[in-house]
Every structure is written in structure tokens, then in C-alpha cells.
Amino acid sequence: EPEVTQTPSHQVTQMGQEVILRCVPISNHLYFYWYRQILGQKVEFLVSFYNNEISEKSEIFDDQFSVERPDGSNFTLKIRSTKLEDSAMYFCASSGDSQNTEAFFGQGTRLTVV
Amino acid sequence: DAKTTQPPSMDCAEGRAANLPCNHSTISGNEYVYWYRQIHSQGPQYIIHGLKNNETNEMASLIITEDRKSSTLILPHATLRDTAVYYCIVRTQYNFNKFYFGSGTKLNVKP
Numbered sequence: 001e002p003e004v005t006q007t008p009s010h011q012v013t014q015m016g017q018e019v020i021l022r023c024v025p026i027s028n029h030l031y032f033y034w035y036r037q038i039l040g041q042k043v044e045f046l047v048s049f050y051n052n053e054i055s056e057k058s059e060i061f062d063d064q065f066s067v068e069r070p071d072g073s074n075f076t077l078k079i080r081s082t083k084l085e086d087s088a089m090y091f092c093a094s095s096g097d098s099q100n101t102e103a104f105f106g107q108g109t110r111l112t113v114v
Numbered sequence: 115d116a117k118t119t120q121p122p123s124m125d126c127a128e129g130r131a132a133n134l135p136c137n138h139s140t141i142s143g144n145e146y147v148y149w150y151r152q153i154h155s156q157g158p159q160y161i162i163h164g165l166k167n168n169e170t171n172e173m174a175s176l177i178i179t180e181d182r183k184s185s186t187l188i189l190p191h192a193t194l195r196d197t198a199v200y201y202c203i204v205r206t207q208y209n210f211n212k213f214y215f216g217s218g219t220k221l222n223v224k225p
Contacts, residue, residue, distance in 0.1 A: 004157075031211055043158060043187055043201075043215035054220045091157050093213075099146055100165070103213055105157035 002026045006092050006106035021077045021109045023092030032075045033093040082113045118202045123203045123220040134219050137141030139183040148204045151198040153211040192223045
């Protein structure tokens with residue numbers, strides 16, 4: 001069964017450093033997403049990406065964040081200057097392009113900012 | 115975001131059916147109801163979705179009321195591994211490029 005894969009599973013970084021979280025979506029999917037979940041809190045939408053551009057973003061997704069699909073298979077989330085409050089699980093997901101298609105999520109990257 | 119209401123928690127005995135309700139009284143005609151679950155801090159797992167008709171797959175059944183204002187997810191024989199947070203999500207036709215996760219229902223399956 002196809003799946004969304006994320007690397008690394010755990011990333012520790014110092015405050016102020018840049019991090020890149022990587023995802024390989026399901027190959028024939030067209031929509032790509034990033035979500036985050038701070039420990040003990042809800043799963044929060046960050047951004048969706050379609051046709052090589054951002055489709056929608058939340059207020060959390062500020063100028064510190066960027067997404068890219070550099071090579072047609074990977075989908076990355078970059079945080080330019082990490083803050084302590086960026087510590088969370090980050091989930092990537094992908095789906096087809098209609099309302100009647102489910103999204104599949106990866107197992108997440110646990111980001112710890114120290 | 116389309117509004118759903120779910121009880122914060124439910125208990126179920128192992129081997130019995132778990133019936134998880136969701137209220138979505140403001141749902142529009144072309145909006146789908148999706149169910150996901152999250153076990154511990156793993157990635158949300160897709161369970162099932164539907165529009166009007168009841169749906170069944172290998173994991174669960176989805177019962178949608180005729181007026182579509184509520185639905186019930188049924189796990190026919192709950193196991194301890196079904197302990198998770200279950201999310202009912204309405205995916206809008208105008209904004210289907212995201213899934214909005216509310217607080218969900220924490221299902222505790224007990225031996």
C-alpha cells in the first residue's frame with residue numbers, strides 16, 4: 001500500500017537555526033499538506049500546496065516558513081530561524097484533487113528546538 | 115471551517131461495537147464527512163468517508179442520517195488497539211484543500 005514517508009523521524013536543533021523537514025508524498029497525488037501538533041494539543045493546519053504553489057496557508061505559516069517541491073517527488077518544509085515554540089510533531093500529507101479523495105498522512109517528524 | 119461537535123471521550127468494552135457520534139448540523143449538500151483517528155502521536159489515519167449513503171470498509175462503517183446533520187462511526191468489534199482520538203471532519207466543496215481537525219473523541223477500549 002502506498003504511503004507518505006517523512007524524514008527524519010526526530011530532529012533536534014538549536015534556537016535560531018534553520019531546519020528542513022522532508023516528505024515523499026504518494027506518487028500520483030496532487031495536493032500536499034503540512035500540519036503540526038504541539039504536545040497535547042490539536043493537529044493544526046499549516047499549508048497546502050498544489051500545482052507548484054501554495055494553495056492555502058494558516059496564520060501560523062508566517063514568513064519563517066516556506067515549502068518547496070524541489071524535484072517532483074520530495075516536498076519540504078523549511079523553518080528559517082527556529083524558536084522554542086516551533087517544537088512539535090510535523091505531519092506531511094497528500095491527496096488527490098477532489099473533495100472525494102482522502103488524504104494520507106506520514107508518521108511525522110518530531111522537532112525539538114533547544 | 116465547517117463545524118463538527120463530538121463528545122470528548124467515550125469508553126467501550128473490548129469486543130463490543132464502538133459507536134462514535136458526530137454532529138454537523140450546518141453541513142451543506144455537497145460536503146463530505148470524513149473520519150480519521152490518531153493513535154498516540156502517530157500521524158492521523160484515514161478511516162472512512164461518505165456523502166449521503168452509509169459506507170462500510172474493512173475498518174469501520176459510517177452511518178449518515180437522512181438529513182445529514184449527524185453521523186456515527188461504528189467499529190464493529192473494538193480491540194485495545196482501537197484506543198485513539200477519533201476525528202470527524204467535514205470537507206467543504208469550496209475549501210477542500212485542507213482538513214480541519216477539531217478536538218475529536220478519545221475512545222478508550224477497555225479489557
